[in-house]
Amino acid sequence: MPNETSKSKKSKRSRRAAQREAQREAPREATREDPARNELISRSLESAQQCLLQQDYGTAFVHYLLVLNLAPVLKDFARESFRFTLFKWADELDSIGRIQDLFDSYEQALELYPVDEVIVNSMGEHLFRMGFRDEAAAHFHKALKLRPDFPEAKENFYRVANWLVERWHFLMLNDHGRNRKYQLAIQRAVQEGFSTVLDIGTGTGILGMCAKKAGASEVYACELSKTMYELGCEVVSANNMADSIKILHMKSLEMEIPKDIPKRVSLVVTETVDAGLLGEGIIESLIHAWKNLLLPPPNPEEPLSTPSQTGRVIPAGATVFGMAVECQEIRRHHRLCVPAVGGLDLEAVGEIRSPVSCSVDADESAEPYTTERLSRLPGGFTALTEPCRVLDIDFNNVQELEGLCCSKTTRLRVPVTQEGVVDALAVWFQLHLDQENSISTGPQENTCWEQAIYPMQSPAHCSVKCGDELLVEVSCRDAYLRLCCVAVVRDGQTFHLDSMEDDDGLISQSNPEVDLCSALASLQTRHDTPANMFTLECSEIALLNNVTYHNSFRTALDKLLTSLRASQETQDPEVCCSEPLYVLDVSEGFSVLSLMAARLGQDSGTVLRAYSSVEKEQHQALLQLLGQSNGVEESAVEFWLSQVDDESALLQRPASEKLWSAIMLDCIETCGLIRQRLMEKATLARCLLEDGGRIFPERIIIHGLLVEADTLLQESAVQGTDPTLGFNIAPFINQFTVPVHVFLDLSTLECTHLSDPAELFTLDLMNTNNNYDSRDIRVRDSPSVLFTHLIQSSFLYLPLMCIMLM
16 A cells, blocks of 8 residues: 555656646747747737837837747847847936836846846946945846856946945054054943943944953944945854844934834944044934933932943044145145136136035035045145144033034134145044044044045135134034134234125224225226136036146147048038038036137137037036137037937937037046946947048057055955954955055055056047957066065056047
8 A cells, every 4th residue: 555655646746747847838839839929929029120220119128028928939039139129228218217117127128038147237237327326236246146257247346336335444444553442442341331332333343343252241233334234244143243243224313222222222332433523424323322222421420320320432532623734636626726728718707616615605415525635645735734623522422412513603713834825624533432542533644534625615815824814614514514714814904715794703893994905996896797606526627627638639629620621621622611510529527628629610710510418507607608708609519418308319410411520528537447338439429420520539548557555455455364353354345345446646656666657458439440359468577576476466557548639
């Protein structure tokens, strides 16, 4: 009987397997034997191809879905056409704001091609552009797993890694002095009895692990970033603390007792401070912690209260310092510094400034400061004042924290010790971890923090001399520390930088003699000239201040227009004088190249229509004002995006019967990288050029040299083989190592040159046959450098990208 039962079960399993196999074969047989089905597939495939020719990508996409679901055997055959259709349809959906439909289309595509690395990577690109950085990183990572040598996915992953794990994480973990001081302060607090700990903004979990290692009985941590939360969980688990440290994926402001942690803790540790100290929201998070998560602070009237009954914060407080500096590099990124570029007079347009501002009339979205490492600024800086104490904060005093957010603006008088032009107020702080341990972020310190820079945004240069005093307003608004230099006091007289009224008696009384001089001067002022003020991004202002760049482009544009006119005359001399040249500038952001082309055409008597792709109304208004002030006819420059339905049509022709005479492409990002998909844009641009038309610039020549730079190593990965404070962290965070550094300046980078500069490769935008897929470059290294050392710590530095305009 047992044998018969066994045989019967085996027979049933065989029958079920046969049934499943028959079910799998059924669609294939149906495809082969069902004429109506085959006819539907054939017609749908033909319709998809017809729709592609008509650029009806949505309908083509639906037809392909039908075909591939009915006939999966055609997947390999239709893969390339399906990808093309999907990408075009997705771009169209993106341009009209149908975001959900866009992602639904990608989900449908991935159901058909779940391991297609190109589709996975493309969906990641859309996710990243829309701000879903964690999800984008997951798609790029998946694409790389599917095809490790996929260059687009690799570049995308490197780019998103910069967002998900910022470079300062590596600097921070490589800052042994900072790490050790935090460890000592935490160890001391735990040993004093503050044994229940909450780590706010835990990152890799290092501070929470320090608390547990010091003997804390309970440790909790929270982290908002999904990527850092997952990384922190990995690190804690690898260090055998997963059961003793609870990490929550949430903001501390959302934590509740007993929902998230069972009871109030006695110690909060955090390092949620940026270069301006308060910019990461430490004030708000600590006020919430004191009210909802921390035990109350020690009561002076009950000195015998034990640590287990009271709360404490590490860091205990901070002192903020500031000084006025003169720095050409800061100035050129925040204010217009030159009267003319590329043959265009800029003085008539009024004031051009960056969006970084603390003034009372600044936009609410404006950042009050930017950040710089002063020691690395090209050209250096000059301190015009001694460092002054700006603010003292006690993080263990909740009443003081609450008062800071609603306190009135205070004014400081800062003596000037060096003659010069005030370009900015530089700010740093000293973080008091406890009574014995502190960390300074000053310009002379080598820490993971940069300095906060509050640029001057007054209409005129603020020139000062020894003996003057700067009147600086200090406030804490919207969780930011704000500093604004509002006046200069000289010989008892106050000169307001923005004509601010005296409302509190701190300003000295006016001098009748000075008032008379001002009145006489105003009689000679042209009141019919409107006071304009335009805002450009810092990188756009820096480019506008680059005289050499624009003058080179002007010279090359002049040659280009001469060449185009000669080509026009050769082809049809009769219409050459009446037929206009069509020039399109598709530069990213604000650009005056279209205006330069229009001015050159007008000066040479050439009929020319220049088109600019700038989108913002303020940018268009600035270009129009520049054109008026430089005598350019209003009809000579038009705004192309206002004439197309969506941005995907940016490189279309200006009229149905015309092609472009020249298309100006923006090839290099301000950080130094070649723009993504440049060669694809160049290919499309070549198809839209008339006979003899040119892409501008035509070629890009990339140069490079080998350098040894410890600074780049510190910013690239956690260094060394020893664990960080005894914890195993490096293998996990070093997954996000990015081998490309941007915004470098060789003049201030501390490095050793290991080779001479060498030409690496050329990108020819007009003739791709001149380009090469790969090239071996041999450089002569310095004989004093050991080869093994060269392999371990050298970088390829790209100091110069020569743009061959003609």
